Amino acid sequence: MSFGLRKSASNGWCRNPPISEDQQQEKVEEVRRVVGPLPEKLSIYCSNASISRYLRAQNWDTKKATKMLEQSLKWRLEYKPEEIRWDQVASEAETGNMYRAPYTDKQGRAVLVMRPICQNSKSTIGSQIRYLVYCMENAIMNLEPSQEAMAWLIDFRGCSLSNISVKIARETAHILQYYYPGRLSYVILYNPPKFFESFWRVVKRFLDPRIANKVKFVCSENQSSVKIMEDLFDMDKLDSAFGGRGGELVFDINRLVERMREDDKKMRSFWGNLNACEADKCSSCEAHGPEVCPGCNLAMANI
Structure with missing residues (x-):
């Protein structure tokens, strides 16, 4: 199973990963272990694809990637980017x-x-x-x-x-x-x-x-x-x-x-459903991992 760790046309970060796909996945899991348990949305944010982007940014150095991810999680916890809504920024967009x-x-x-x-x-x-x-x-x-x-x-x-x-x-x-x-x-x-x-x-x-x-x-x-x-x-x-x-x-x-405003509804529903899935310990999520949950129709690639 691929976790999107190879270079794609969209990311452009690493043309030929210097390690095998299995080794890449091991590094993803290592970063996840070091970061440890996370609350709600932060745990959801740390999908395999998300962690792999931090690893690619640090040339697969788990120590540097972990530090970078932890700083990003701290920022997301404080800034709450997923909670920004149109009415809060409309004056800037006009x-x-x-x-x-x-x-x-x-x-x-x-x-x-x-x-x-x-x-x-x-x-x-x-x-x-x-x-x-x-x-x-x-x-x-x-x-x-x-x-x-x-x-x-x-x-x-x-x-x-x-x-x-x-x-x-x-x-x-x-x-x-x-x-x-x-x-x-x-x-x-x-x-x-x-x-x-x-x-x-x-x-x-x-x-x-x-x-x-x-x-x-x-x-x-x-x-x-x-x-x-x-x-x-x-x-x-x-x-x-x-x-x-x-x-x-x-x-x-x-x-x-x-x-x-339509997209705001989708964003609110997206994170709300993910939190519900997390709380309910959806069996489909457990079976398929954090990338895609067909049981609740949630695509984690967009996190």
Whole structure:
């Protein structure tokens, strides 16, 4: 049985694991033993797939992976990302600066669209990061079963130096690298302005090289870089802002509100059902392990 520990098209963390699948599973179990018993949602979060992402991030070093996972669990216990709801972040989203696209890439990865020029000027760093975390949790929940990582599309149209922040970039990198390892497949920087080169040199210093390598610069006037988009997306569905033929995707806050509130219901139901399954010690869960519980129809790949 595979626990998703090999390199997939979505994660990109380790092309050829240096150890066998059995050894990988042993390391997963070792991390679980060291971490010990956990309460409620934290125990659910530590699925085989989740632990394996931390191991891949630390090159299968169980000591480092355990420390990283424990720090992440502490953050989740305090920050409670799975409990953030739309009404708590709606004011940050109203300008259309970031949202989950109504399409996926060719592999079924959820896509977060970001537009720096639409950044809400009234928001604080804390509120921006909270909305980012909400969007990432939402994207993860909407991944296809075969995927474990999302994609980011950043549209730089009209962007000026005042629309980007090193502080925000640093905090985003920290959240992504330490609390969501293996959850980012790639980032498309679409038509970045000339001044972004110096900004990127600064940001790259505090990025894990594996994250930095996921960043792709795409210029609409360069045919070779445009091919990157053609390889990753169905161009008939991709909106024209990114060179697609799907027409201009006009940001509609009312449609976004409707989608996000529906997703909030799914998120609430998802974690509520998982807690019920945990409390009832579902026999199907015990038989099939923490990855999938067909008895209560819960897919753990999205945790």
